[in-house]
Amino acid sequence: MANVSFFSFTIPDHGVVATIKGKAVNPNYSGLSFRVKDLLKRWKTEDEGRIRQAITQAMQGTSRTIVFVGESTYKSNWVAEEVEKTLANGKKLFAVRLNGTAGPKPKALTDKGIALHAWSEATLQSLATQ
Numbered sequence: 001m002a003n004v005s006f007f008s009f010t011i012p013d014h015g016v017v018a019t020i021k022g023k024a025v026n027p028n029y030s031g032l033s034f035r036v037k038d039l040l041k042r043w044k045t046e047d048e049g050r051i052r053q054a055i056t057q058a059m060q061g062t063s064r065t066i067v068f069v070g071e072s073t074y075k076s077n078w079v080a081e082e083v084e085k086t087l088a089n090g091k092k093l094f095a096v097r098l099n100g101t102a103g104p105k106p107k108a109l110t111d112k113g114i115a116l117h118a119w120s121e122a123t124l125q126s127l128a129t130q
Helices: 011-024 048-059 077-088 107-111 121-129
Strands: 004-008 035-037 064-069 092-097
Touching (some): 004 077, 048 077
């Protein structure tokens, strides 16, 4: 399977996650370098079936999921669903605290015994490429 990371995050963290992705895929940025799939593109839909389909499609061809934990990530049913889908597909799952945030660790991560790593580009690079 390709070494590609799926990014899981909440809408309030969209901007910071987009910046992280931009750095990771920019060959001129030396701190991060790995391939990413995500749902950074926003749609105007509340259709849960359509959202689930988009998540499934975005996760295809990935080898791991990285959950970015911010202030309100613990409230997200979609992050919890992405955690479950990742584990059900036998893929690696990691969680990284977004810099400067202190929101609670999502129950989906706690229930599965997933460690929450402190923010650093070096940690993210390691998790995305192991």
